[in-house]
Amino acid sequence: MRLRRREFLRLGAGAAALAGAPRAASALDYPARPVRIIVGYAPGITPDIVTRLMALALSERLGQQFVVENRPGATSNIATELVVRAPPDGYTLLTMTATNAINATLYDKLGFDVVRDLTPVAGLIRTPNVLVVNPAVPAKNLPEFIAYAKANPGKLYYASAGSGSATNVTGELFKAMTGIAMTHVSYRASYLPDLLGGQVQAAFPPIAQAVEFIKAEKLRALAVTGATRSPALPDVPTVDSFVPGFTASVWDGIGAPRHTPADIIERLNGAINAVLADAAMTTRLAALGAEPMPMTPAEFGKFVVAESEKWGSVIKSAGIKPE
Numbered sequence: 001m002r003l004r005r006r007e008f009l010r011l012g013a014g015a016a017a018l019a020g021a022p023r024a025a026s027a028l029d030y031p032a033r034p035v036r037i038i039v040g041y042a043p044g045i046t047p048d049i050v051t052r053l054m055a056l057a058l059s060e061r062l063g064q065q066f067v068v069e070n071r072p073g074a075t076s077n078i079a080t081e082l083v084v085r086a087p088p089d090g091y092t093l094l095t096m097t098a099t100n101a102i103n104a105t106l107y108d109k110l111g112f113d114v115v116r117d118l119t120p121v122a123g124l125i126r127t128p129n130v131l132v133v134n135p136a137v138p139a140k141n142l143p144e145f146i147a148y149a150k151a152n153p154g155k156l157y158y159a160s161a162g163s164g165s166a167t168n169v170t171g172e173l174f175k176a177m178t179g180i181a182m183t184h185v186s187y188r189a190s191y192l193p194d195l196l197g198g199q200v201q202a203a204f205p206p207i208a209q210a211v212e213f214i215k216a217e218k219l220r221a222l223a224v225t226g227a228t229r230s231p232a233l234p235d236v237p238t239v240d241s242f243v244p245g246f247t248a249s250v251w252d253g254i255g256a257p258r259h260t261p262a263d264i265i266e267r268l269n270g271a272i273n274a275v276l277a278d279a280a281m282t283t284r285l286a287a288l289g290a291e292p293m294p295m296t297p298a299e300f301g302k303f304v305v306a307e308s309e310k311w312g313s314v315i316k317s318a319g320i321k322p323e
Helices: 005-020 046-062 074-084 098-106 142-151 166-178 192-197 207-215 262-276 279-287 297-318
Strands: 035-039 066-070 092-097 118-128 130-133 157-160 183-186 220-224 249-257
Touching (some): 035 046, 046 066, 046 092, 046 118, 046 249, 046 262, 046 279, 074 092, 074 098, 074 118, 074 249, 092 118, 098 166, 098 249, 098 297, 118 207, 118 262, 118 297, 130 142, 130 207, 142 220, 157 166, 166 297, 207 220, 249 262, 262 279, 262 297
Parallel strands (some): 035 066, 035 092, 157 183
Antiparallel strands (some): 118 249
């Protein structure tokens, strides 16, 4: 994985350093025209929904239209390269996701380096997943599940949204940290029908995707993958409670082309964090199973580097290859 850690962190820190400096002319009139936010996914899924909520709020706050443009394909690599090649003027932004951190190692030959070629702007949201099992699995809690898997090596099948997806690397991290052997089954379409039907026994879906099936007792929730319990599933413990150090969440943030002026990055960061602090936005995000992830540019830069290194290690040790 070709990570320019120092360069990425320097770009984020550059914006933070301007907090006490005089405003440059480029930020005084920014934005002076509409801003595009490129999303590498189809409309209707969480990164798109969150981006549209943020775009509307930024339009109201900054007085110019923020336009969401969907460019799905190649697990968000098409959208990322489009932004990387865009002029570094603050008028083309990227909705970054955990997939960007995963792709940095998953793909051997990309036309860009996400750490080198993007400037961190701000975090948006963090969404933990939940380990669920089909009710036919006899385990009632996470310790029982781990014990059952160890007593039946290779007989449990866990589903994911594809090789190299967040649900796949989360499953592989769980296997590595618990020492269990589960067989991975990759799905191009939804794996939920097979999970509900018992053809596969376990999965790590986003909480919002699974919560209604959990409430209806069609799936059993064993643990959430975030660092804390989820308000959507307050009675479900974290994986970390039984497997110390285990955390895995999907996330969204905003990036800009390399060399975007730091004062523009600072202006965007301040506006985004102000939106995330609004109670109405917090309520809307909670309905998606998400929590706000406000960060300075420097903090978001460190976060992306850490996520890239974390998932890069998992991908290499598990031998995961793109489909």
